[in-house]
Amino acid sequence: MFxxxxxxxxxxxxLDGILIGTRCSLHTEMALKVLPTGIPLYLxxxxxxxxEDLMRLKEAxxxxxxxxxxxxxxxxxxxVQMAKEIIDSGKIGTVSMCKR
Structure with missing residues (x-):
């Protein structure tokens, strides 16, 4: 559903729960819409x-x-940063994803 x-x-x-993964600047705004509903929230x-947003979120x-x-x-x-550096360096060859 959309x-x-x-x-x-x-x-x-x-809804069993809501996951908020928007732009960082929208996290508080979206969470403030969810908290009053009692729906479990993954933020x-x-x-x-x-x-200011942190205090609004705490109050809610x-x-x-x-x-x-x-x-x-x-x-x-x-x-993870070290793994990324190793992959980016090419030391272990080309890393690709296998689609199933």
Whole structure:
């Protein structure tokens, strides 16, 4: 199913959870639409891009006590950065993806 707006998706009901993976600047705005619903939320980092947004998000979280999980993407960890450097260097040959 596709929806034109987050509000339409929420209004359609029967959601087991919502994952927010929009542009970083929209994470707080989208989360503030989900928290009042009580639908479990999976929120990508960063949860906010300004202190003001962070405080708005905290207030909403405190008010609604919805289930929230914040992702911890590994792409910026030293281990993944080292793997990327090795792949980019060509030392192990060409790395490609196999489509099934």
């Amino acid at each position: 929806f034109d707006t987050p509000e339409a998706m929420i209004a359609a009901g029967k 990508e980092k960063p949860v906010a891009t300004s202190y 979280n405190d008010a609604y006590q919805s289930e929230v999980v914040v992702s911890f993407p590994l792409r910026n960890t030293p281990m």
